[in-house]
Amino acid sequence: MVDFNNESTVGTPSANLVKILILQARANALDSLEKYNKQYSSGIQADQGILKSRLCSWLLEHSAYIERTEKNIEEYNKIKGYIFFNEKDLTPEQIQKIVEFLNNICDSIKLTRIDLKKAYDRTMVEEDNKNNDLS
Amino acid sequence: MKIKKFVYDHGLPYSEKLQENIKAQIKRVENKRASMILIDGAVGTGKTTLAVEIANEINKIHKLPNIKLKIKDHPQIALGGKEFTGCFRECNKQKLPVVIYDEGGDFSRRGAITQFNAMINRLFETYRGFKIIVIICLPNFNVLDNLLFENNIPRMLIHIKDRSKNYGSFRVYSLSQMNWIRYWADKLPKGAKHKCYSNVLPNFYGQFLNLPKEQEKALDKLSTYGKKSVLVDTEIKLKGLKSYDDLAKACNRSQLWVSLTLKKLKIKYKTIIGRKRYFSKDVLDVLYSKLEEIKENETRGRKKKRS
Numbered sequence: 001m002v003d004f005n006n007e008s009t010v011g012t013p014s015a016n017l018v019k020i021l022i023l024q025a026r027a028n029a030l031d032s033l034e035k036y037n038k039q040y041s042s043g044i045q046a047d048q049g050i051l052k053s054r055l056c057s058w059l060l061e062h063s064a065y066i067e068r069t070e071k072n073i074e075e076y077n078k079i080k081g082y083i084f085f086n087e088k089d090l091t092p093e094q095i096q097k098i099v100e101f102l103n104n105i106c107d108s109i110k111l112t113r114i115d116l117k118k119a120y121d122r123t124m125v126e127e128d129n130k131n132n133d134l135s
Numbered sequence: 136m137k138i139k140k141f142v143y144d145h146g147l148p149y150s151e152k153l154q155e156n157i158k159a160q161i162k163r164v165e166n167k168r169a170s171m172i173l174i175d176g177a178v179g180t181g182k183t184t185l186a187v188e189i190a191n192e193i194n195k196i197h198k199l200p201n202i203k204l205k206i207k208d209h210p211q212i213a214l215g216g217k218e219f220t221g222c223f224r225e226c227n228k229q230k231l232p233v234v235i236y237d238e239g240g241d242f243s244r245r246g247a248i249t250q251f252n253a254m255i256n257r258l259f260e261t262y263r264g265f266k267i268i269v270i271i272c273l274p275n276f277n278v279l280d281n282l283l284f285e286n287n288i289p290r291m292l293i294h295i296k297d298r299s300k301n302y303g304s305f306r307v308y309s310l311s312q313m314n315w316i317r318y319w320a321d322k323l324p325k326g327a328k329h330k331c332y333s334n335v336l337p338n339f340y341g342q343f344l345n346l347p348k349e350q351e352k353a354l355d356k357l358s359t360y361g362k363k364s365v366l367v368d369t370e371i372k373l374k375g376l377k378s379y380d381d382l383a384k385a386c387n388r389s390q391l392w393v394s395l396t397l398k399k400l401k402i403k404y405k406t407i408i409g410r411k412r413y414f415s416k417d418v419l420d421v422l423y424s425k426l427e428e429i430k431e432n433e434t435r436g437r438k439k440k441r442s
Contacts, residue, residue, distance in 0.1 A: 122338055123152055123338055124155065124156060124159060124338075125159070125291045125308075125310075125338055126156070126163065126309075128309040128311060129287075132311035134309075134310045134311055135287070
């Protein structure tokens with residue numbers, strides 16, 4: 001958790017704080033999704049309140065970025081409609097779409113991308129040299 | 136009857152992968168960065184043959200004819216350190232894209248390795264913007280200086296492993312792999328140093344064919360000529376033979392004076408090597424005694440004049 005009462009938080013660059021906040025929102029949303037799925041699959045009529053509110057806060061973390069870059073803005077507006085202006089419960093397909101969309105954004109801004117190491121052709125000697133910082 | 140092949144189906148005398156890597160080196164050189172390709176292997180494995188084939192292909196890319204292999208005219212192939220800087224300058228003059236350094240028996244002489252390293256270092260410091268690829272053929276690349284590797288000048292090592300009647304096989308290592316080979320060469324005991332190559336995974340393997348007959352003959356002539364000159368030098372040094380030039384330098388007199396005095400003293404040359412007359416060591420003592428005689432005569436003359 002980002003502790004705004006802690007003095008060390010003041011000295012931390014805002015970009016780093018926001019990154020942590022997004023990851024936190026994602027973790028919370030996935031946690032509530034897991035609980036919802038558990039209840040849903042065991043036949044209990046589960047409440048979507050927590051899940052919806054967590055997805056909402058996750059989306060809000062990204063909203064400024066999406067609106068500024070206008071990347072996938074149509075899909076964003078659709079998802080915004082599902083979360084904010086939908087009084088009915090979300091269908092499993094809608095939940096899947098929302099999570100996929102938000103996950104893809106996290107990947108595109110390199111928040112959750114861990115396979116950053118570039119694959120290269122080892123038989124090309126110059127590429128091998130470059131990869132070993134010997135260019 | 137089987138027809139002997141000199142190129143593979145893809146039109147090259149060696150593996151296609153090697154050609155791709157050489158094209159990458161050409162790009163590197165065009166960006167004004169130094170590039171040195173090392174070819175090493177045991178005696179008679181075809182280091183110079185492969186070097187000539189690579190040089191020919193580089194020339195072809197630059198729309199130039201095959202490299203010249205005449206004894207009197209070979210600007211792109213240097214036989215030993217003496218010729219190397221000259222060839223480099225000539226290549227720059229004629230805008231030739233590649234120069235080969237064939238060791239030509241250089242490494243059989245003591246102190247030659249340090250001389251060679253000093254020359255190569257100076258050369259790359261001075262001529263880095265020349266856009267010339269340097270191919271160096273040597274028996275073992277471990278003799279090269281640390282400084283060259285620290286400056287990332289050698290880019291690729293082609294280690295020739297074996298050669299049969301029709302083709303040879305090689306392994307190619309990148310600079311990082313070369314550094315590992317050097318590490319293993321240091322670590323392994325003296326008798327097992329050759330194992331350093333098999334301890335490191337090569338970047339790729341390949342094969343090469345022989346040169347066409349005419350070129351092969353010309354190359355054989357050229358390389359034996361280069362090695363012969365080294366042999367002659369060692370023979371002269373071992374026997375202690377002196378030419379007119381050496382005698383003149385030792386006596387601090389002109390060559391004409393030396394030839395005339397030797398004629399007067401009726402001393403004949405011992406052998407002729409490469410149109411040069413060589414005398415035995417003892418001739419120097421005779422000339423020194425003659426010089427002393429002349430000096431004595433001069434002093435006597437002066438004393439007479441004074442009296």
